Amino acid sequence: MTDAHQRSGCPINLSLEVLGDKWSLLIIRDMMFGNRRHFRELLTKSEEGISSNILADRLKTLLEQRIITREDDPTHKQKGIYSLTEQGIELLPVLAQMAAWGYKYLPVTEELGIRARLLSEGGPKMWTEFMDELRESHLGAKRRRRSGPSVGERLQAAYESVVNGR
């Protein structure tokens, strides 16, 4: 896991060297949209069933790359709380574009596609708002009060609506 073997200084290549595998972006996704902040939450509450050694390894590299941080949970001596950094939060547009593409071309299920659809329809303006919400919950940033439900709440409500209403 040494970072000595850099292939080129191309931004796409460098991004892929950090994120180019089947799990890293899924962990980010769960932290962003599923509000998972503990190891166990990421391990058990995901659709795909990552195994614990892979999760531990990916969290380690995401920490090294400063995409997430880890701090102790004051309520539990063993729990750690993982948070997105600004750098991690700014992966949202990447995920949003990837979700939009997958939604358009791959066999997405209805309940898991609804977030992608809303996020795609909302466009960059909605992404920016959601990123501000993430800055509040992950970085403790102050945020102007908005009227109405947050983007996170709207996405979650839409998801539950599809799940319950079928």
Place this chain on the structure above:
Amino acid sequence: MTDAHQRSGCPINLSLEVLGDKWSLLIIRDMMFGNRRHFRELLTKSEEGISSNILADRLKTLLEQRIITREDDPTHKQKGIYSLTEQGIELLPVLAQMAAWGYKYLPVTEELGIRARLLSEGGPKMWTEFMDELRESHLGAKRRRRSGPSVGERLQAAYESVVNGR
């Protein structure tokens, strides 16, 4: 390489099952920005040095996923011409966001970062124009004549300007 083991119907997960490795998106990148259309071009003219068996394997899965197509080159009985499909062309926003993120946070070299910078500054409007150009060169689509150099030409000129002018 059977596609039986699908992990979930989430659009991000499905996208990662197709593109979640260190090479697939680099091949797409070279086809889009480097105008590589033949096996040898993709093999030898890339910064990163993919090996031929990996390239052959990735081209195969990209074909299966309908992200690219392959046709015989009429000028050479052995050459194949790889082209992006509409589905492949619409990966441009994903690459653009990934490039913008990498440009902002990773140790990108000046000459390889200039395209990312221009594409990021140009925004979705420039992406749309570039996608139209790709539709012309890869799908044979007719395109309204534009005044001035194309996006592809502008990116290439900027790259060469940095390479020569340092």
Place this chain on the structure above:
DNA sequence: GCAACCAGTTGCAATTCGCAATCAGTTTAG
């Protein structure tokens, strides 16, 4: 004819992946 070029394929060693079991400390229920 022959060297260079074409798109891959093959063999093999090294690495990574994925599953299951396990670990040691912490908290909670009774």
Place this chain on the structure above:
DNA sequence: CTAAACTGATTGCGAATTGCAACTGGTTGC
């Protein structure tokens, strides 16, 4: 107080993937 459950991982091991180098069978240009 004790036992069970929970915490964030770690370990062992077989399977799959990766990466390098050599090679194949054919085509093209000189």
